[in-house]
Amino acid sequence: MKHLNKLFAAALLFAGLTSQAQDSNNPWAVSFGVNGVDTKVSAVGNDSPKFIQLINVEDNWNILPSVSYLNVSRYVGDGFSFGLTGSVNKIDKWISRVPGTESTDNVFDPGNLSYYGIDAVIKYSFMDLLKSKWLDPSINLGGGYNFIGDASAGTVNGGLGLTFWITEQVGLQFQSTYKHSFDDTRVPNADIPTHIQHFAGLTFKFGGKDTDGDGIYDKDDACPEVAGLPEFKGCPDTDSDGIQDSEDACPEQAGPKEFNGCPDRDGDGIIDNEDNCPDDKGTKIMKGCPDADGDGVADKDDNCPTIAGPKENAGCPWPDTDSDGVADKDDKCPTVAGTVANFGCPEISDDTMKKLNDYGKTILFDTGKASFHKSTMPVLEAMVAILKEYPSAKFHISGHTDSVGSDALNLRLSKERALAVEKFLESKGIADDRLSSDGYGETKPIASNKTKAGRSQNRRVEVTLMK
Template sequence: MKHLNKLFAAGLLLAGLSTQAQNGDNPWAVSFGVNAVDTKVSAEGNSSPQFIQLINADDNWNILPSVSYLNVSRYVGDGFSIGLTGSVNKIDKWLERVPGTESTDAVLNPGDLSYYAVDAVIKYSFQDLIKSTWLDPSINVGGGYNFFGDASAGTVNGGLGLTFWFTENVGLQLQSVYKHSFDENRVADADVPTHIQHFAGLSFKFGGKDTDGDGVYDKDDACPEIAGLKALNGCPDTDKDGIADKDDACPELAGTPENNGCPDTDGDGIIDPEDACPEVAGTKIMKGCPDADGDGVADKDDECPTVKGDRANKGCPWPDGDGDGVFDKDDACPEVAGTVANNGCPEVSDEAVKKLNDYAKTILFNSGKSTFQKQTYPVLEAITAILKEYPNSKFSIEGHTDSDGAEEANQVLSTSRAEAVKAYLIENGIDATRLSATGFGEKFPIDTNKTSKGKANNRRVEVKLVK
């Protein structure tokens, strides 16, 4: 009795430090401790137990002061477990009716009978129903085979239990089992009486697998090979944002659930790892950066952040020195105002073309040659000046003769004179790619070849704008 009282007191003390044991996590259990056999179960025979005798246990309990029972069980689900219990004891208190009386039992010493029992147990735990984290009441049924000395018989069993779990795997187990025998006699060493067997001992649960050792069993662990947190089903949370690393798009940066675990410091809806300006609110099209002037160049890269410009010019507007609406970079005449259609150069007016031809008609050549008379050079200089005003325009120089002489000779002469004018212009700064020279001989007269004046008019050079 002393040992039982000590175990019971220890269990009550440690229960305050207990944590819940999950049978599904640790399906196997081994229990061992001391047992007590009480043969006094009825004042009127052996039909019903008298649990009130627990109060006077010293009078009729048979206790072997050592480890005297062993139970092995396995959890099978829904609160049920099945097991097998083996126990030994020494019967030195045998209760019998005193002849001639109706209410008094006699405690006899049957001669230290050896007691052995093997019992199959089906147990149901109420722990989940009462939602306790440490208290585990239970009921059990089963059957067994019992030996009282030389007598042996089977029994039908039913009992109550109470386990105090003071760690997840270790608890104090208390249990009383009523063992009903169908042997109606009560002769020591010849009969197996109906009796009550009490158990007190330690219970150890095991069998749960926790590969990563994080306290979450593999069957419930979403990350069974990586140590994690119970609150996250066994998965780690490196940045401690409450989102498991496996579900966290930014496992090393604390974030929010709506951003899949990533931070958005500036609150612009773009997560920091994808935000080129994570501390300044911007737009998605600018990858999280602001664009104050709306020119498509982020302020951080814009050398003119308050003036709308061109991406190719680092966000600044291109210069237009002559103010003609064509940027200098595209302006073929950056210092002369022109038109967009003519790449920033001025359009050649009809008046300019007329002036060119008026000058061209006064070009004088030495007779029968393509060399210039001296008084012609000022005219050529004037033509050159006009062409330089229109550096983006192209011109055709055409040579013509009168009908005097052979036609073939006139053709050659007209061509050489047109080439002479072209050569002069190139030598005086006109780009050769802007000029072409053609001779037409006597094919296109503009006056009669029957008079000296008419022939003079037909001997001419014309400058035409190439469009």
């Protein structure tokens, strides 16, 4: 029987290591303290386990006044842990049963026997079920091998424990374990009696890895190498705007969630890093800059910020020197008021054209030549003055003769006289691209060539406005 007990205890011994309320964050624990061995439980007739017999402690308990047990344990999950406990003691209080009765004899000293225990334990903690951070009740089952004096035997163990966690990793531990022996007698140095062993000490959890030192263990830390915050599973929020850096478009500048963590100092709805004017409230079309005159040119680029003007002129209106409603850049007559339809130049009225042609009819040439008669110079000067009033208008000068002479002579003479008028006007400052001329001889009479008066009318110069 004893050999079977030893084999059973040895199998339990190698089953694993136990934890003292450690968890997946700190899977390892070490506990140490004092232990007390009480042999009275197996001396009573019914052999029932009484875990804590506080009455007559001094008579029942064997206590070594020093650190007398050490536990090393490992958490395996779901509240379960496995571990190994080694303990030492001195047995100087031995309680035996009165033969044939259910009463016990007085305590006697069996000879100050040495006690050694090696126990393997499977332990379950109720701490998670209670959702407590400090109160940790537990139960345990296991087995061990015990030495009392010259005797040794295996035991099957079961017990209760209670740990008060002072901090996350330091606790005050109390535990009582019922060790059931299969020895048939209760003789010192010959048998191992069923007994209760009480433990009281400190327990320390460790083994949790926190690489970045942020208080969040690596296994639960979404950013294990960068210190962060619990609300972000260990990830940082550098600018403290409530948005973790990995989801923050501007991790070093605080900003609201609607802008993905980017700031908008001027409150115009455009984040600063996309705002060309981050300190001045503006519009999206102006990329965050104001446009006081609404001309599409941001105030910072607008030379006339309160007066609307085109972008091509830096936000200022184009000048209109003659105030005719046509900007100088588009005004072909910038110093003379005109009409929009005529590109800023004045429209030539029918009366003006009539006056030009009246002058043209009075131009006198030397007989048979294209040279001007001295008396006609004022007429030509008057025509120059009219043409200068309409600097963008273009004119065609036509030369005509009477029927005296040959057709060829008259055609040549009409061309020469029309050209002479054109060159005179150009010599007085009329641009050559505004004038053209041609002669038509006697082909376009306006009166009869049979009379002197008629021939006089046919010898003429006409001015036509070119459209």
